[in-house]
Amino acid sequence: MTFSRLRLPLPGMELGHVNVYVVKCSDGYGLIDIGLATYEAALSLLRGLKALGIKPSDVTKVYVTHYHADHITLAQFLAEVASPDFHIGEGELRHVASSFEELAKMYAEEYKKHGAPADVAEAFLKIHPMSRYRKAFEDVWKISWRQVRDGEKLDCGLKAVSTPGHTPGHTVYVIEEGVFTGDHVLPRITPNISWYPLPGFNPLKEYLNSLGKIRIDTRGFPAHGEEIANLTTRVDELLKHHHERLEEVLSVLSVPMTTYEVAKKxxxxxxxxxxxDVYNKIFAIGEAYSHLMYLEDVGLVEKIDGEVIRWRRVSRRTAV
Ligand SMILES: [Zn+2]
Structure with a gap:
């Protein structure tokens, strides 16, 4: 085994933990993801490294899979005790370049336009990790990230594979023994595929395409949960799940409906x-929305514009 796994706590998050993988590099050690900006996680990271006989200053590389709070917000903490090169997928941060206020407004307006009650849309902004870990996120944006390209060979025996879908620039890292899958492929749950304020980005279309890129007979090392014995098997389960959901979305659309109404059904x-709870409602609305966008793209539903946007089924064809 050329790598180790640290299991860092995620206080206040349903997932419970995030896996941080430690790989050997030519000039020290690399981390795949870093963890959540909390006291418990910071302590756990330092203790985990110590147990492996690694000084924080031996960490020379960081490769994050995506920008979500539980994977990235401990970056500045690490930057204070070490001087690693920080890597992230190309384009991952493009939709968060504007201010938090602007981003928050875009989300609230979009969800309201898709039928979400105002209280759902606004409550979401208060509990969103971007608000809860705002200070840490602001520090994350200040780090000078090196953007890795699809297929790029990296130090520490890694190769980057761009897997957009869960986020616009999600990246997995391939090592001899398997793939560090981040949130792209998880062993028990299906990663949330949701709307992004990024014109032209069709998250589910990208996600299904990205699943195909790692449909290989090898092991998966996910950011949450236990090792995946065979990626092909798990990828096929995820593809099946989304195809069934696409059929279900079509079948509930007996009359024109908003995204919110579809999510409820x-x-x-x-x-x-x-x-x-409000957070999971927003996840569900985003999930319904990404499936509707996919169906629109393949010509099975169309959008009816208005003060509130509705969707109409325009073909009797099925999704697959
Ligand atoms: Zn994530």
């Missing part, structure tokens, strides 16, 4: 939509 593994 879909069956969710976590239970009925009405019992979700």
């Amino acid at each position: 879909i069956t969710w593994d976590a239970g009925p939509f009405d019992q979700f």
